[in-house]
Amino acid sequence: MTSPRPRTPVARPVIAVAGLGIESSTFSPARTGAPAFHPLRGEGVFGRYPFLAPGEPLREAAEWHGALVGKALPGGTVTAGAFAELSGELLARLRALPPLDGLWFDIHGAMTVEGLDDAEAVLLARVREAVGRDVIISTSMDLHGNVSRELVHGSDLITCYRTAPHEDHVETRERAARNLVETLTSGAPRPLKAWIPVPVLLAGEQTSTRMEPAKSLYAAVADVASADGVLDAALWVGYAWADEPRNRAAVVVTGDSADAVTAGAERLARGFWAARRDFAFAAPTGTFAACLDEALASAARPFYISDSGDNPTAGGAGDVTWGLAQLLARPEFRDPAGPTVLYASVPAPEAVAAAVAAGVGATVTVTAGAAVDARHAGPLTLTGTVHAVRHGDRDARTEVVLRVGGVHAILTELRKPYHHEHDFTGLDLNPRTADLVIVKIGYLEPELYAMAADWRLALTPGGVDQGLPRLGHTRIDRPLFPFDPDMPDPDLSARIIPPSDEPR
Known part of the structure; x- marks a missing residue:
């Protein structure tokens, strides 16, 4: 040189x-x-x-x-x-x-x-x-x-x-x-x-x-x-x-x-x-079920859970239905008198179109998700009340909220990350007064982090699974920590x- x-x-x-x-x-x-x-x-x-x-x-x-x-x-x-x-x-x-x-x-x-x-x-x-x-x-x-x-x-x-x-x-x-x-x-x-x-x-x-x-x-x-x-x-x-x-x-x-x-x-x-x-992880971690149990047992409100495996801001497809399906399978969340839960989100263009056509206040049955990533759960059929509709978002285009029991599930035309308070309030949702807010995200972005009274990072499946050795890397340059935990000093x-x- x-x-x-x-x-x-x-x-x-x-x-x-x-x-x-x-x-x-x-x-x-x-x-x-x-x-x-x-x-x-x-x-x-x-x-x-x-x-x-x-x-x-x-x-x-x-x-x-x-x-x-x-x-x-x-x-x-x-x-x-x-x-x-x-x-x-x-x-x-x-x-x-x-x-x-x-x-x-x-x-x-x-x-x-x-x-x-x-x-x-x-x-x-x-x-x-x-x-x-x-x-x-x-x-x-x-x-x-x-x-x-x-x-x-x-x-x-x-x-x-x-x-x-x-x-x-x-x-x-x-x-x-x-x-x-x-x-x-x-x-x-x-x-x-x-x-x-x-x-x-x-x-x-x-x-x-x-x-x-x-x-x-x-x-x-x-x-x-x-x-x-x-x-x-x-x-x-x-x-x-x-x-x-x-x-x-x-x-x-x-x-x-x-x-x-x-x-x-x-x-x-x-x-x-x-x-x-x-x-170490930026929050206490656990299975999705364990995180839900901790949220129910806690007095902290709002309690946030990251559905981390399908985080769209890390590269996840966004339409994995596994987390929402697990949530709706639990009777305490299907009860309208139960905890108020916000779930963001699942891309589902056909479901969004049906909800828009039906209008706010209508009851609809729609099928959502798993059009791109169906490896962990298939399309999810759910019946609920159309709580809100919003048009014109840069990422989502059109968003709807479908209320199923106590769960307010956000469905989008195209996938969208939910990082800001206005992402929720623009859909007539109040994350500050909700019992539980579940977001497809990794670490909480600043506004959500400031709002959360407590927080767990759920180790859920998807294209950005936090369990890196499970993903199956074959082309990375080895040795590499943590894939080779006892590798010599480089x-x-x-x-x-x-x-x-x-x-x-």
């Missing part, structure tokens, strides 16, 4: 924004098409980023051009056709732009595409070919993304979230954009990058930064990033519900001092490895990755 070459400062650089983002579970039978990415183009891209609104300092510091940015709800593997369509348009739009000084590559990092390994690195290589080797590329990611050597090599700057749940997603993207602008306007050489793959693969629900050891590990990221000679530091947990060799934790530290980036990366990697046996020395304009 040659010494970093000086660069000419650019007073007001020309920068493009592009990227495709999704978490893709290879253990879900679902497939993701192009419309799921809700692609934004041209000026429409900037509506996604408040710090790039007209008049904002970062917007004024450069000449920004939106190419194409698409972000999909986590789901199944992306079809080859969808990737070809979206990436083809993204590249065509980049080629049509004026000559660029920089590109901000905004991705997730856990996209799996039919027939491809390391889809983001493949896309980045094509982007690099389209924009040229002289363009500085800054990549922003989710901490549940995967970071291969190829992705690091193709990126000049690379960073990720530092919180889970992700409360710093806007801050992270702004940091990626700001670092890019500052690198271009200062004329600094392409930064040095120290990369360390860490052979640990854990579920996000075991690595929440609300609790130790992740809380301290991620505090150390900010500490490393503030060191002299370091521009940025990032620690990825990786994505546990896909089966590719790149799936594992990783560290990257960037800066202008080889000693500083090496020391920082090795500190973070060794800390993560040393803590590998200390990670080599956690930093690898200095050549600049993107030099061969790998």
Whole structure:
């Protein structure tokens, strides 16, 4: 590797924004098409980023051009056709732009595409070919993304979230954009990058930064990033519900001092490895039945239960009926005078259409779910009263609430995550006064976490089963903890990755 070459400062650089983002579970039978990415183009891209609104300092510091940015709800593997369509348009739009000084590559990092390994690195290589080797590329990611050597090599700057749940997603993207602008306007050489793959693969629900050891590990990221000679530091947990060799934790530290980036990366990697046996689930866990029993025995209200195996925000198909079937099989919940239970949710377009046609207050019999993932339970037939109907949701399109006894089951035209209080109140449901709220989710998102008087994480079946060894990974790079619990200590020395304009 040659010494970093000086660069000419650019007073007001020309920068493009592009990227495709999704978490893709290879253990879900679902497939993701192009419309799921809700692609934004041209000026429409900037509506996604408040710090790039007209008049904002970062917007004024450069000449920004939106190419194409698409972000999909986590789901199944992306079809080859969808990737070809979206990436083809993204590249065509980049080629049509004026000559660029920089590109901000905004991705997730856990996209799996039919027939491809390391889809983001493949896309980045094509982007690099389209924009040229002289363009500085800054990549922003989710901490549940995967970071291969190829992705690091193709990126000049690379960073990720530092919180889970992700409360710093806007801050992270702004940091990626700001670092890019500052690198271009200062004329600094392409930064040095120290990369360390860490052979640990854990579920996000075991690595929440609300609790130790992740809380301290991620505090150390900010500490490393503030060191002299370091521009940025990032620690990825990786994505546990896909089966590719790149799936594992990783560290990257960037800066202008080889000693500083090496020391920082090795500190973070060794800390993560040393803590590998200390990670625990973000809430008490148990079987679904046990969690229901605990909820009934508790005086805490509202009591939340995560139906975690079919979590749509981790890549679950969303239409597994197992949890709702188990709930409705218990007589105490079928009694209208029993506990008030909110259940979110099951995609069921035909059931939703029937409920809409019948109208609020009508009694209907519908069949829901298991159109995509029927491995654990089949379609569920239920008779109840239409409690509410709502149209126009970005993800669900149309939602209905069907009341069966004390259970208020939310059915959707398309799958949707339920993370906010307004997701419920917009359906004439009050999660604050309910006895029990059951949500297809992993760790509770901030609003739900703040509302919950108590909480359990139910270990339920689905495409994002928390019991990772049960899923049947065959392509991950072994040895890997916890699949190989007694594996020897790995080599956690930093690898200095050549600049993107030099061969790998």
